[in-house]
Amino acid sequence: KAGVTQTPRYLIKTRGQQVTLSCSPISGHRSVSWYQQTPGQGLQFLFEYFSETQRNKGNFPGRFSGRQFSNSRSEMNVSTLELGDSALYLCASSLEGSGRGEQYFGPGTRLTVT
């Protein structure tokens, strides 16, 4: 089985721009969760999608949004980028969903905001 894939792997954006990140889960997994990882804040949960519905949301501003398609692929969007949004963004897929068992992580998208 192919693993979780994320595109792009690296991204450089300017403050004020917006960005869309993509995640393709493992075949058969209906849950996709997104995490932000920074040296200062560690791994923080952004949101989880299950069968095209947002099921859980972390404590991030509304500039962070996401969606999931019928094939379980998910996208995450960040609008009006700030310097503090520079981070490694990780997505994870699972059968049962975040908080319910094992998650499989993608390699991440490294976003740099200048």
Next chain:
Amino acid sequence: SQQGEEDPQALSIQEGENATMNCSYKTSINNLQWYRQNSGRGLVHLILIRSNEREKHSGRLRVTLDTSKKSSSLLITASRAADTASYFCATDRGAGKSTFGDGTTLTVKP
């Protein structure tokens, strides 16, 4: 603040030695998981232990869970240079999100 906190923050040992890292959490959980992350890459799931289990083994890994103390430990036996990575515990409270700790950075010197 994070639900899980790993201790120590950093650990440096020689190849062949055992490495032990601990995770403490604050509220009751359904299960606890350990993950490994090599520098700047995605996390790899190592082991899941449910709240009604006390110990699990997987190869050179041994995980214990003490729900009365709200703590877990990960033991890596006969460590190798390839074990150099950051290790995270993640607590699951069910019907919600996994909450990760800040991680323990393990360095195994050849």
